[in-house]
Amino acid sequence: MAARRILLLAAALTGVALAHYAAPLPLNTVAPAKAQFGLPFAGPPGPDTWMLGQGYGNTTGAYRQRRSTYGNLQGIHAGLDFSAPCGTPVRAIGDGVVAEVDGPHGSPPHNVVVDHAGNLSSLYGHLRVRSSVRVGQKVTRGHVIGESGDSQGTCVSAPHLHLELRDRSHQRFFNPLPFIAADWNSLALAGSFGRGYEYDLERPRRWQTPDSQPAALRGGALLNEYRQPWPPAPGGAR
Numbered sequence: 001m002a003a004r005r006i007l008l009l010a011a012a013l014t015g016v017a018l019a020h021y022a023a024p025l026p027l028n029t030v031a032p033a034k035a036q037f038g039l040p041f042a043g044p045p046g047p048d049t050w051m052l053g054q055g056y057g058n059t060t061g062a063y064r065q066r067r068s069t070y071g072n073l074q075g076i077h078a079g080l081d082f083s084a085p086c087g088t089p090v091r092a093i094g095d096g097v098v099a100e101v102d103g104p105h106g107s108p109p110h111n112v113v114v115d116h117a118g119n120l121s122s123l124y125g126h127l128r129v130r131s132s133v134r135v136g137q138k139v140t141r142g143h144v145i146g147e148s149g150d151s152q153g154t155c156v157s158a159p160h161l162h163l164e165l166r167d168r169s170h171q172r173f174f175n176p177l178p179f180i181a182a183d184w185n186s187l188a189l190a191g192s193f194g195r196g197y198e199y200d201l202e203r204p205r206r207w208q209t210p211d212s213q214p215a216a217l218r219g220g221a222l223l224n225e226y227r228q229p230w231p232p233a234p235g236g237a238r
């Protein structure tokens with residue numbers, strides 16, 4: 001009887017978990033990365049147009065906020081930041097259908113989600129104003145879906161686009177790099193991109209390059225709860 005009670009308890013707890021997190025789509029139903037998408041901006045990068053900012057993955061910034069802002073994303077910066085002046089036109093990275101305008105999936109003040117083939121969804125976050133695209137609208141690669149904004153809402157503090165690539169259940173987060181056709185090596189030469197990852201001194205080579213960053217699962221255990229982190233967290237806290 002005790003075993004049966006434990007089973008019932010386990011079933012009840014599982015039900016609670018499912019209420020919070022939909023099941024991630026099986027990976028074999030999600031299209032693999034093959035540079036099938038484009039960049040979210042037209043024109044060349046540069047200090048007056050757009051440049052790479054914070055990388056996807058195990059960044060020092062995400063590490064410092066691994067138990068707060070990124071605690072639900074395994075301590076991972078689950079998107080790619082592009083620095084850009086407010087108002088820069090943001091473009092769909094691939095053909096698809098608009099799934100959300102200012103939906104519940106983060107990166108305020110405004111965001112757009114586009115569903116693509118292969119059960120992939122792209123999220124465009126920190127947009128300056130509500131996008132004029134409509135849910136259900138078909139867009140093609142390069143279609144302007146909004147204006148870049150600022151995560152602080154000022155346009156002088158942290159103007160950037162936060163771009164995420166997720167599975168359509170919004171539970172898995174992928175490193176966008178191998179999905180997007182771009183000269184990443186050249187792009188990484190400017191800005192801080194690729195030099196801002198947190199070290200685990202017990203495995204110092206792991207997750208130190210832009211293209212070796214891990215996928216993240218919503219609600220999963222922290223990936224960077226390191227015993228010997230570098231740089232150490234401010235105040236000595238780990």
Ligand SMILES: [Zn+2]
Pocket residue numbers: 054077079080081161162163
């Ligand atoms: Zn970001």
